[in-house]
Amino acid sequence: MNADCTDSTHNDDAPYYDKQVAEHGCHGHEVLFGLMYEYVKPGETLLDIGIGTGLASFLFHKAGLRISGFDSSREMLAVCESKGFAAQLIQHDLLCVPYPYAVDSFNHVISLGVLNFFADLAPVFEETARIIRPQGIFAFSVEEQKQAQPAEYVFRVGGDPGESNGEIAVSMHRHSDGHIRELLARHGFTPLKDYEFLADRYPSEGIDVYFNAYVAQRVQNT
Numbered sequence: 001m002n003a004d005c006t007d008s009t010h011n012d013d014a015p016y017y018d019k020q021v022a023e024h025g026c027h028g029h030e031v032l033f034g035l036m037y038e039y040v041k042p043g044e045t046l047l048d049i050g051i052g053t054g055l056a057s058f059l060f061h062k063a064g065l066r067i068s069g070f071d072s073s074r075e076m077l078a079v080c081e082s083k084g085f086a087a088q089l090i091q092h093d094l095l096c097v098p099y100p101y102a103v104d105s106f107n108h109v110i111s112l113g114v115l116n117f118f119a120d121l122a123p124v125f126e127e128t129a130r131i132i133r134p135q136g137i138f139a140f141s142v143e144e145q146k147q148a149q150p151a152e153y154v155f156r157v158g159g160d161p162g163e164s165n166g167e168i169a170v171s172m173h174r175h176s177d178g179h180i181r182e183l184l185a186r187h188g189f190t191p192l193k194d195y196e197f198l199a200d201r202y203p204s205e206g207i208d209v210y211f212n213a214y215v216a217q218r219v220q221n222t
């Protein structure tokens with residue numbers, strides 16, 4: 001993370017991100033929207049943490065919500081901005097607190113396909129509890145840590161077999177259902193739904209990635 005909380009992620013693939021999501025048959029944005037749809041109304045505000053190119057929040061825009069988002073990648077934000085639907089986009093690192101929003105700024109907060117990159121989710125839950133309004137919905141995905149699975153692993157994709165050239169290695173973090181529920185309770189959220197789904201497939205690597213999506217409601221001040 002940079003000292004100024006901005007450009008910590010560089011993403012040359014940003015212009016191709018939506019195409020890659022479609023080619024991989026990823027439907028996480030539709031899953032999250034479907035789980036949350038019953039709790040949102042036109043005219044409400046929604047913050048998307050790690051908004052990327054806006055795939056998830058665009059569906060809420062279509063449903064009449066007013067979208068704000070932040071992301072650490074300037075390239076992802078540029079693609080999102082070119083779609084012209086977000087009311088406010090800023091470059092910010094989710095590990096950098098406090099987030100640049102006032103208390104009770106948003107009706108709802110979402111974060112899809114982002115928290116699986118981080119070991120410590122406490123800053124995100126703490127800041128979300130501060131900026132979301134009472135009764136607001138916090139919906140997000142994590143990669144669930146099941147019994148006997150390590151909490152952290154290195155995901156390698158691309159490149160030539162046996163060669164490091166062109167290969168991307170990313171540290172990924174799993175979170176147990178118990179830990180997520182403890183974090184939600186500690187920050188004044190009640191879980192309403194959770195739903196496991198196949199988030200991504202990497203046939204050449206023989207890897208299927210499963211996410212757990214949570215929909216939780218802010219019920220009390222922390």
Ligand SMILES: C[S@@+](CC[C@H](N)C(=O)[O-])C[C@H]1O[C@@H](n2cnc3c(N)ncnc32)[C@H](O)[C@@H]1O
Pocket residue numbers: 008009011029049050051052053054055056070071072073076092093094095111112113114117
């Ligand atoms: C897999 S993409 C998901 C994008 C979007 N949420 C979606 O569902 O299409 C992960 C996003 O998290 C962003 N990201 C990664 N690290 C971040 C950080 N420290 N702070 C803010 N955003 C971050 C990346 O730039 C990228 O846009």
